Amino acid sequence: MTRYILRRVWYMLLTLFIIATASFFLMKILPGSPLNAEDKLSEEQKEIILEKYGLNDPVPVQYAKYLGGLVQGDLGVSFKFDNTPVTQILVDRIGPSALLGFQALIVGSILGIFLGLMASIFRNSPIDFSSTIIAVIGTSIPSFVFAGLLQYVFAVKLGWFPVALWGTFEHTILPTIALAIHPLATAARFTRTEMVEVLHSNYIITARAKGVAESGIILKHGLRNALIPLITVLGPMAVGLMTGSMVIEQIFAIPGIGEQFVTSVMVNDYPTIMGTTLLFAFGFILIILIIDLLYGLIDPRIRLAGGSK
Amino acid sequence: MDKNNLNNIPKDLFVPLVRKEDTSEKISTPSRTFFQDAKRTLFNNKPAVFSMILIVLIIIMSIAGPWMNNFGSDEQDLKRAKMPPRIPVLENVSWLGLNGTLSGNFEGKDVTQATNKANARFDNKKEFIDIEVINKGDGTRNSAEVKATYHIYEAKDMKDTYFWFGSDALGRDQWTRLWEGTRVSLIIAFVAALLDLVIGVSYGGISAFYGGKVDNVMQRIAEILVGIPNLVIILLMMLVLKPGIISIVIALTITGWIGMSRIVRGEVLKLKNQEFVLASRTLGTSNGTIIRKHLVPNISGIIIINTMFSVPGAIFFEAFLSFIGLGIVPPDASLGSLIDLGFDNLRLYPYMLVFPAIVISVLMIAFNIVGDGLRDAFDPKMHK
Numbered sequence: 001m002t003r004y005i006l007r008r009v010w011y012m013l014l015t016l017f018i019i020a021t022a023s024f025f026l027m028k029i030l031p032g033s034p035l036n037a038e039d040k041l042s043e044e045q046k047e048i049i050l051e052k053y054g055l056n057d058p059v060p061v062q063y064a065k066y067l068g069g070l071v072q073g074d075l076g077v078s079f080k081f082d083n084t085p086v087t088q089i090l091v092d093r094i095g096p097s098a099l100l101g102f103q104a105l106i107v108g109s110i111l112g113i114f115l116g117l118m119a120s121i122f123r124n125s126p127i128d129f130s131s132t133i134i135a136v137i138g139t140s141i142p143s144f145v146f147a148g149l150l151q152y153v154f155a156v157k158l159g160w161f162p163v164a165l166w167g168t169f170e171h172t173i174l175p176t177i178a179l180a181i182h183p184l185a186t187a188a189r190f191t192r193t194e195m196v197e198v199l200h201s202n203y204i205i206t207a208r209a210k211g212v213a214e215s216g217i218i219l220k221h222g223l224r225n226a227l228i229p230l231i232t233v234l235g236p237m238a239v240g241l242m243t244g245s246m247v248i249e250q251i252f253a254i255p256g257i258g259e260q261f262v263t264s265v266m267v268n269d270y271p272t273i274m275g276t277t278l279l280f281a282f283g284f285i286l287i288i289l290i291i292d293l294l295y296g297l298i299d300p301r302i303r304l305a306g307g308s309k
Numbered sequence: 310m311d312k313n314n315l316n317n318i319p320k321d322l323f324v325p326l327v328r329k330e331d332t333s334e335k336i337s338t339p340s341r342t343f344f345q346d347a348k349r350t351l352f353n354n355k356p357a358v359f360s361m362i363l364i365v366l367i368i369i370m371s372i373a374g375p376w377m378n379n380f381g382s383d384e385q386d387l388k389r390a391k392m393p394p395r396i397p398v399l400e401n402v403s404w405l406g407l408n409g410t411l412s413g414n415f416e417g418k419d420v421t422q423a424t425n426k427a428n429a430r431f432d433n434k435k436e437f438i439d440i441e442v443i444n445k446g447d448g449t450r451n452s453a454e455v456k457a458t459y460h461i462y463e464a465k466d467m468k469d470t471y472f473w474f475g476s477d478a479l480g481r482d483q484w485t486r487l488w489e490g491t492r493v494s495l496i497i498a499f500v501a502a503l504l505d506l507v508i509g510v511s512y513g514g515i516s517a518f519y520g521g522k523v524d525n526v527m528q529r530i531a532e533i534l535v536g537i538p539n540l541v542i543i544l545l546m547m548l549v550l551k552p553g554i555i556s557i558v559i560a561l562t563i564t565g566w567i568g569m570s571r572i573v574r575g576e577v578l579k580l581k582n583q584e585f586v587l588a589s590r591t592l593g594t595s596n597g598t599i600i601r602k603h604l605v606p607n608i609s610g611i612i613i614i615n616t617m618f619s620v621p622g623a624i625f626f627e628a629f630l631s632f633i634g635l636g637i638v639p640p641d642a643s644l645g646s647l648i649d650l651g652f653d654n655l656r657l658y659p660y661m662l663v664f665p666a667i668v669i670s671v672l673m674i675a676f677n678i679v680g681d682g683l684r685d686a687f688d689p690k691m692h693k
Contacts, residue, residue: 139677
C-alpha cells in the first residue's frame with residue numbers, strides 16, 4: 001500500500017510540474033504585458049514597472065524564480081487588481097467556491113442516491129420512469145442553461161431568491177441547485193444500476209430466506225454494497241463541479257475562483273490565470289488521488305493490483 | 310378373426326418412407342450478423358429512433374435554416390435591435406408569446422405613476438402601448454400595478470417584418486444566427502469526435518497490438534497525459550491559440566483521444582490472444598489482415614458507442630468555452646456564444662436565451678439517448 005501511495009504521489013507531483021512549466025511558457029508566448037493599460041509612460045517608468053514584475057530577467061531566470069516561488073506557495077503578483085499577490089487573491093476567493101461545491105456535492109449525492117434507491121425498489125413504475133428522465137436530462141443539459149432557467153423563473157419572475165451576488169444563505173440556494181443537478185443525475189443513475197444488480201445477488205436471497213425485514217435488506221445489505229462502486233464516479237463528479245463552478249459563478253456573480261479566472265482571462269492578467277490554472281489542476285489531481293486511495297482501502301483487489309506493478 | 314387380421318393389410322397401402330434430411334437443426338429464418346442484430350435492437354428502441362430523427366432535423370435546419378428568411382447573420386441595424394420574436398400565423402396564438410410584443414408589469418403608487426414607468430420603459434410611444442390595470446393601489450409605494458403590452462413592430466413601422474426568433478442587441482436576426490451557430494457547434498463536435506476516433510484508435514491499437522517496449526513507452530506517455538485535467542489543458546490551449554473553430558477543435562482533441570485509446574487498447578489486448586487470432590496468425594496471416602479482419606470488426610461496436618458519447622461532450626465544451634469568452638468570437642455565432650449573449654439580456658429579453666438554450670438541450674439529450682441506445686444495441690450483456 002505504501003508503495004502504491006508513493007507511486008501515485010510521485011505521479012501527481014510530476015503532473016503538477018508539467019502543468020506549471022507548460023503554463024509558464026505558454027504565457028510567455030502570449031502577447032501583452034502589465035504595460036498595456038497605461039499608455040503615457042516614460043521609458044524609465046516602463047523600466048521600473050518591468051523590473052518590479054521581474055520581466056527584465058532572461059526567461060530561464062524568470063522560470064527558475066517562478067518555480068522557486070511556487071514551492072513556497074508564492075504564485076507571483078497580479079498585473080491588475082492593485083498588485084495583490086495571486087496567492088492572496090485565491091485565498092480570499094476560495095471560500096464561496098468551496099462552500100458552493102460542498103453544498104452541491106452533498107445535496108446532489110444524497111438526493112441522487114435517494115432517487116436511485118426509489119427507482120430500484122419500485123422498478124418499472126412511474127417513479128422509476130421519472131427518475132430515468134431526470135437522470136437523462138440532468139446529465140445532458142449544460143449546467144449554465146439550467147442555471148439560466150432557474151435564475152429567470154425563481155429570481156427574475158417569481159422573486160423568491162436573489163438574482164445574483166453573494167452574502168446570505170439565500171444567495172447560495174439557486175447556484176447550489178444549478179451545480180447539484182449533474183451530480184444528482186449521475187448518482188441516481190449509478191445507484192439504480194448497482195442496486196438492481198445487488199438485489200439479485202445470492203446473499204440478498206439468503207437474507208430474504210432468513211426472514212430479514214425488507215427495509216433491512218434494502219438499506220443494510222443492498223445499499224451499502226451498491227454504494228461502494230459509487231466512489232469511482234465521485235472523481236468525475238468533482239471534476240464536473242469545478243467546470244460547472246466557472247460558469248455558475250459567472251452567471252450568479254459569485255466572488256469565487258471560477259469567476260476570478262474568467263475575469264482574469266478578459267483582462268490578460270497572466271499571473272492570476274497561471275495561479276488559478278495551477279490551483280484547478282491541484283484540486284483535480286488531489287481529489288482523484290484521494291478517491292483512488294479511498295477505493296484502494298475499501299476494495300483490496302485494487303490495492304494488490306496497484307502494488308504489485 | 311377379422312380383428313386380429315392385422316397381417317392382412319393390403320400391400321398397396323404401404324408407402325415407402327422417403328428418407329429426408331434431418332431438419333431439427335435447420336435455422337428457418339436467415340441468420341443475422343452482429344451488426345444486423347445491433348441495428349434491429351437500436352431501431353426497436355423508440356426513444357433512440359425519435360432522438361435520431363430530432364438530430365437529423367436539427368442538422369437539416371442548421372444547413373437550410375439561414376436561407377429560410379432574408380436576413381444575414383451579420384446584418385447589424387440598431388434601429389431594429391432587440392425585437393421580440395414574431396412568427397406569421399403563430400402570432401395569433403396568444404400564449405405562445407410569438408406575437409411580436411413586449412410586455413411587463415409595472416408598479417407605482419397609483420395607476421398614473423405605474424403607466425408612466427411603463428411608457429418610459431417602452432420608448433414613450435404611448436399610442437402603441439396597451440395598459441391593463443391589475444391593481445389600482447391605495448397611494449402607498451408600489452401598491453398599484455399595471456400590465457403594459459408594447460406593439461413594437463407597429464411602433465417601429467415594421468408591420469411586414471417578421472423576426473421569427475426576434476433580433477439581438479445589434480439588430481441581427483436570431484433565427485439566422487441560431488442555425489448558423491448550431492452549424493458551427495455541430496461542425497466542431499463532429500470534427501473533434503472524428504479526430505478523437507482516428508488518433509485514439511491508432512494510438513491504443515498500435516500500443517496494444519505491438520505490445521512490449523512500444524506499449525510500455527506509449528502507456529507511460531498516456532499515463533502522464535491522463536493525469537493532467539483536460540479542462541486545464543483546454544483552457545491553456547484556448548488562451549494561446551487564436552479563438553475560432555480550428556482552435557477549439559485542436560484544444561478538444563489534445564486530451565480527448567486518451568479515453569478512446571485506453572478503451573481500444575484494453576479491447577485489443579483482450580482480443581489479440583484469443584484462439585481465432587492465434588489460429589489466423591499460425592496460418593501465416595499478415596498483421597494488416599488480422600487487424601482488418603479480426604480486430605476492427607470486434608472492437609467497432611465499442612468505438613461507435615464511444616464516439617457517439619464524445620459528440621455531446623464536445624458540444625458542451627464548445628458552449629462552455631464560448632460562454633466564458635474563450636471560444637467563438639463575434640461576428641461568428643455558436644450555441645455557446647448565443648447563450649452568453651442571451652444571459653446579458655435575460656431580464657428584459659428572455660427570448661434571446663430561450664431558443665439557443667432549447668436547441669443545445671435538445672441536441673445534448675438526443676445524442677445521449679442515441680448513445681445509450683447504441684450501447685444497449687452493441688453490448689450483448691445489455692440485451693434484455
